[in-house]
Amino acid sequence: MIIYGTAILAICHLLGVYIGDVLGMLIGVKANVGGVGIAMILLISARTILHRRGWMPARTEDGVGFWAALYIPVVVAMAAQQNVVAALKGGPVAVISAITAVIACACVIALINRTGPKQDDTWKSGTSVDTL
Amino acid sequence: MEMIEHALRANSLVTAFAFVGIIMWISVYLSRWLTFGRIHGSAIAIAIGLALAYWGGIKTGGSKGLADINLFAGIGLMGGAMMRDFAIVATAFEVHVDEAKKAGLIGVISLFLGTIIPFIIGASVAWIMGYRDAVSMTTIGAGAVTYIVGPVTGAAIGASSDLMALSIGTGLIKAIIVMVFTPLAAGFMGLDNPRSAMVFGGLAGTVSGVSAGLAATDRRLVPYGALIATFHTGLGCLMGPSVLFLATKALVG
Structure with missing residues (x-):
């Protein structure tokens, strides 16, 4: 199901941002340290692991791919609110x-x-x- | 007319999808027929977005560009940090791990250079223009790193609100220049492979500037640049009030 992919993406995102916040707190910075980057690494790892076990059918991948494809429109909306x-x-x-x-x-x-x-x-x- | 407005306002996110879709369509059309594909459709769309943000800012006096106009409130959600980061993380699905690993070290080096070089330049310009105390120089220099590092650093070392505004302004202008000029300077910077995108992500700074700049150049490069750029603000907030402030203080007293 497509939502599985989106859910995996969402979980990686939330985990990454959480780890970024904790990292920031640990080194005493009032900012998120690399949360999005950590989330990306988590997603890459999740993809590798699930692929290897054959738990990543094309439909599930579509649940991530859709959001990746929305990237440019989201950036345009971001530009419009600078x-x-x-x-x-x-x-x-x-x-x-x-x-x-x-x-x-x-x-x-x-x-x-x-x-x-x-x-x-x-x-x-x-x-x-x-x-x- | 009122009924339409009500429908648009009550479904602000959906309105934003439609609106941005129309902007994209116009941009792709302009790209094809006006520039014969030489300027990327997404580059034109981002430029239109910035122009609309200016118009929205003038019209409402708010700080969120077009999103401050009631009818376009959904733009704020669609282009806000939550959706932006969600979409960026999604692009990681396309990363070729080997490519990213190969460029890991040079990416980290770029990240440090991307914090130190803009800081030195920002602080020097501040000094030349008459801001000669360590707090002012550090705050403006940190603003030249990113528009988040500027105020975070300024707040930590006790800068005035005028200085913070100046520092945020510096970072915003930097982000906008990166958004607009990256596709034009892509050839000069050699921006055509994952390694170069990671170097760019480290040195150009600000997730917004890097993500929009790469999107307008070659969408496939986005995840590599974003992977590095996302550490930019954290590193800047770490170094700004500490190492960089102390170094500045040691230099100007």
Whole structure:
């Protein structure tokens, strides 16, 4: 059933966020430490384990795939509720530091990525992206 | 007309689905016919979203963009942190574990660089513009890391609310620049494989900026970038009020 997939996703999400909160508390930070990342790792592990036992039929996978496919629309809705007005009101200090920081980071990204090993295209397989 | 408005308002999340669907449809159309597919449909949709957020902010004076307009309250739920994180976690299903493992170390290094570099730049710009005390420099520098690290750090070291607002503004502008310019700079940054997406996730910071930037570039790269970027805020909140503040204090007294 599709809901099994969605439920697995939800359980991983909640567990991950909980662990992230506990981690934050343990190291004394007022923030969630990597909750979403931990949830992703949990989901990847759950998929691997369930696949191996054959407990992951295609219908169950669809219960996760649907939400993964909704990702871009959700991000569009996220963009539509950013506080753009406040951002633009920040004045020159905010604008200059933000732009300079982004440019510097982009250069470092380019530097690291150009020195890295070449990659093949095998990673492109198995994604549930609907081509726009 | 009132009846329609009532139906839309009473079903706000459903309204949001319909509304975002229409935005996507228009964006894909514009992408195909105006830019001949050169600019990704999702990049246009995100830009439209930001423009609508600006319009909503001007119209209501609120802080949640379009979601502050009564009729579009559902946008707030659909694009809120809960749904965003749920969808991000779902994309992990597509991760090729070997690829992610291969780039693990460089991802973590990027994460540290992505905290330290923006901080140094933010704090330096603050110093140049006349904010010369350690608290102001740290708060603005932390804002340049992400818009959550800024106020969390500011609150921890006792910054004024004006400074916090400035710091949040810095982080928001950074996130918006990343959202809009990532697809344009993707070639320059070499953003075309999982390893590069993880480096990007560590260095570009903010889950919102990274997730939207990658979505607009190549949706398949999203989980790799998000996997790293999600640790960004935690690391920033850890380093901001501690190591980075003490280092700044040691430098400027």
